[in-house]
Amino acid sequence: VTDSFSCLTRMRKVSVLLFLAWVCFLFYAGITLFTSGFLLTRLELTNYSSCQEPPGPVFLPWGSQGKPGACWMPSRFSRVVLTLIDALRFDFAQPQHSHMPGEPPASLPFLGKLGSLQRLLETRPHHTRLYRSKVDPPTTTMQRLKALTTGSLPTFIDAGSNFASHAILEDNLIKQLNSAGRRIVFMGDDTWKDLFPGAFSKAFFFSSFNVKDLHTVDSGILEHLYPTMDSGEWDVLIAHFLGVDHCGHKHGPHHPEMAKKLSQMDQVIQGLVEHLENDTLLVVAGDHGMTMNGDHGGDSELEVSAALFLYSPTALFPGAPPEEPEVIPQVSLVPTLALLLGLPIPFGNIGEVMAEVFSGGKDSSALAQASALHLNAQQVSRFLHTYAAATQDLEVKELHRLQNLFSKASADYQRLLQSPPGTEAALQTVITELQQFLRGARAMCIESWARFSLVRMAGGAALLAATCFLCLLASQWAASPAFPFHSLLLTPVVWAIVGASLYAGLLTMTRLQVELVVLEAAAAVGSLLPFLWKAWGSWRSKRPLAALLPIPKPVLLLLLIRLATFFSDSFVVAEARATPFLLGSFILLLVVQLHWEGQLLAPKLLTVPRLGSSTPTGPPRHSGAYALRLGIGLLLCTRLAGLFHRCPEETPACHSSPWLSPLASMVGGPAKNLWYGACVGALVALLVAVRLWLRHYGNLKSPEPPVLFVRWGLPLMVLGTAAYWALVSGADEAPPRLRALVAGASVVLPRAVVGLAAAGLMLLLWKPVTVLVKAGAGTPRTRTILTPFSGPPTSQADLDYVVPQIYRHMQEEFRGRLERTRSQGPLTVAACQLGSVYSAAVVTVLTLLAFPLLLLHVERISLAFLLLFLQSFLLLHLLAAGMPITTPGPFTVPWQAVSAWALMATQTFYSTGHQPVFPAIHWHAAFVGFPEGHGSSTWLPALLVGANTFASHLLFAVGCPLLLLWPFLCESQRPRKRRQPPGSEAEARVWPEEEEEEEEPLMEMRLRDAPHHFNAALLQLGLKYLFVLGVQILACALAASILRRHLMVWKVFAPKFIFEAIGFIVSSVGLLLGIALVMRVDGAVSSWFKKLVLAQQR
Amino acid sequence: MKETDIKTLLYAHFLCIFSVILSVLIPSFFVENFSVLDTHLTWLCVCSLFVTAINLVLYLVSKPNASSKRSSLSHKVTRFLKCCIYFLVSCFIFHVIFVLYGAPLIELVLETFLFAVILSTFTTVPCLCLLGPNLKAWLRVFSKNGVTSIWENSLQITTISSFLGAWLGAFPIPLDWERPWQVWPISCTLGATFGYVAGLVISPLWIYWNRKQLTYKNN
């Protein structure tokens, strides 16, 4: 029977979901608008340098233009071997000398392994140089390759796009080589294939994605390297080795494997030097460094110092190398190589030539240096001119100053060329001036490509703030009975469309380009403003303004403290320790508040003994020890979860938990087995706990498919996970003939677990009500209960009225049977499990989600996951102890519950071994189930890594409805607790004892009693959670924009904002899913009742 | 409630503040290179001793529980021993709570414990002096409508402000200012001390201002 009323309730549910989705959209619009103004962007110019067009008037001293093969400058070398060793940190290559006779040599595995460099430096000082090259962050390989070929400064926004490479559009060395007709042979990292499609005359690409694989790329290169060199069919040979980088990611630099890898690289260099001919230059460079843990991406000292080594069989340098290698910017290599090879410098280069290299040759060395620098300066000046004409990025004043500097230096240089050679001092001044100009230009570019669009940032922040305010307002409003559900749905959407179309129309009239971000923001503002206006008006007319801040003061204080910590880099870095502290404070606050309000202790303890006349309000619902135990348990769990702490790079004194490394990295033995046992034990404990919980509320009785899945599918998932861990942690020890089997199983097992979880979710969504209808239609109708109507229920109102009656009737019936046959106690379960039908579904979904997410983490995180479940269970109980049930409604979820929940989500993010910085991302998650990598697919690895990183956000957001449901669930325990004598008799049967109560606890069916209030409560819960998350992202955005000139902005605030923003998106999606799940269960319960009523009528 | 009561309370609190100030000044005559930061542990012990002593003296002088029955010497001795045990237990409980809040478990045990001692001195000792080793009375005083005299009211305020001070003292620890007082547990002990002193100052004033509204059930 579907009629207009049931349609109406469904509409109401849909409108709640749509309203929440709209609020999420507002937040997203604010976030994207802010991001578009905050994250750096740089205009990529598509101008190209060419031989025919020198960057300025030519003043080469010797008329060398006419020489064959000469472009801007005559070439010094006809061929180059460029050997890139990924992540070759400077100290890997640093010579280890000046040992005291008695002193033992340094024993770190990465020190002094490149002996051939040292030998060359000592024996052939005029042929060799080692530099410490300063890398610009972000130190990710693709950004570095872009910089190493274009000479420019890839911006921060590229840092995230490591998965999706794109061809370089800017002018670069490879393009110049191609246009000069040089043959380039490439071998190594296949990132180059995406960056320079079709640029190589011959190429051997090897996949770079599998960071676990140390040898494939390097062996592949070595197979082709020397044959290619000897064949002579090349002008430029590029070899990009990945072994060192992968070894860093897999083992860290302190592992013996690193020594082996570096020794192998040493042999490679040795071999190259032997195969080198006289017209060839050898360059050995690292694209970036690595941290103590072997990661990279940030801007710590270890990451930004890479090695750069030059060797020429003919003498190149005027003097011996300095004691301490010179520090140069990494991009200096680009103009230097270009001029040495007789190519034009790439158009967008902002690097400065290494003057030292140009000092050889027959002429005065200073003059040669000056001419190279002058060409370089002309090119940079031309670039600045073009760039400034295209955008307004660059600061006009500084640009002007630099132009003056350049004109002066250029004039001085011209004057010198007229005068007789030999005026060394004057040459030196010109060189200094040119270098000043080049360095100034570089500094200005770095400065201005870190410039922000303040308008957009302010707009985004304002939009976020307005949406937060909307959440606050609407969550208050939703509690009132006159909450207009239907107008909520339509008005904002209509206004959004109006706003967007108005904006689009305006732009098409003015013929400007429509930008998606701004369009989105316009739609958001267009829909937000009328709503706020309306809400504000109708709200103000009813209530005083003081009630606008409904958050209780202590909670507000803690919330404010949490928001304030986002503005301090120290606190953002230390958030992993600060969050448990705040959470602990929250927990104690809850306990103390319970005590303060007299809900914790028996009243006789609190009255003044001498008088005894006063009576505190109401009896306490719990024994004092109960809440105290919960509090202490929570504190203990929080502290234990802190053991899985990963240190940020900024605190060198801190040591990351050793438990965050995979079991495979442990050297075998009993410890490894013990750990494995503990991990599997945690899995089993989690499973048993969930099953016990479900059984306690009687949700494991029926033969419905979801129940069967919980009984059999979950253990299978545990088994699969355990087997997968066994394979992964022992893969290296497996005998060779089993290798293929192990490899196959490590592909199949994770996918099987995920498949099982998906199947379970499907089953649950298909049949969420798992009620055992043993006592269904066949029971004799001794008492007539359906008094108000005869015939089938005609309207939703009837159904709403009759449902609790049926429910009570069923209970009465069971009780009647029970009195007859006491032994059949568990039969009541059929009725009781309806009381937990919502939370059982949510808990099952959480468990089903937790297993695949756990699979993406390293094994020992399973203990942290166990703690997570335990902690949230305890917290829910503690919160429920302080939440009164208002029987007919309206139901509310207090602010402290929502804030504590959000805080715990943050704490879990850290206690599962994450940090909000890019180098700390667990990239290995992309290989779970895909040990061979993903080929060209990018969305799947991104999804896997994202699921790993934001697992806690997802779990807590989906579990959010539990905050509303739990107090009702705890209702069943309350009477028992009160009646129990202090001696606590042994409780053999739980349910029969409860039968003696006058009225059964209705538990979650109370929510069904008042569907209007139920929907309003869900809406309110969603809005409150979104508000707490929203103010966090707002605080992050404000911190990032206010502190945008802060030293730490790219290191701390920007990554924090990005992580927080993605976390918000994941959380909001999870929240919508969780609420939708509860609504789906609600719908299923409705149809279940309908069926029951129909069956009774028959 | 009389004005004289408040005056007595004020004088008693001045004595307590005085004892804290003395604990900073006096040891420098006896110990070389004494300063609150450098020889922090010594200061903690001295401060704890002084505050306890003043509390005991106040207790003996004013005898808040004198109205109750005359007790024998043995009763007094057991009562005193009980107080000592209560004090020690409260120290251990505080220590455990600090560790649960994130204090290091193995390193700096002495420092953490002395912090627990000083916090107990500021909170447990006045409770013991005023209420005796009677847990029920303590729980009553720290609940919504449980206070029965201005003494208990001031006890409530000073205790809460000591806890708050210690809690706030944890906040500067992660900051990168690299000051000597940011080291665990110095900022927390200092915070607790400031909180205690602030509570001593605030409570008479607060009671004075709210004397019209305050009506105690047994007065």
Ligand SMILES: [Zn+2]
């Ligand atoms: Zn790299």
Ligand SMILES: [Zn+2]
């Ligand atoms: Zn790498």
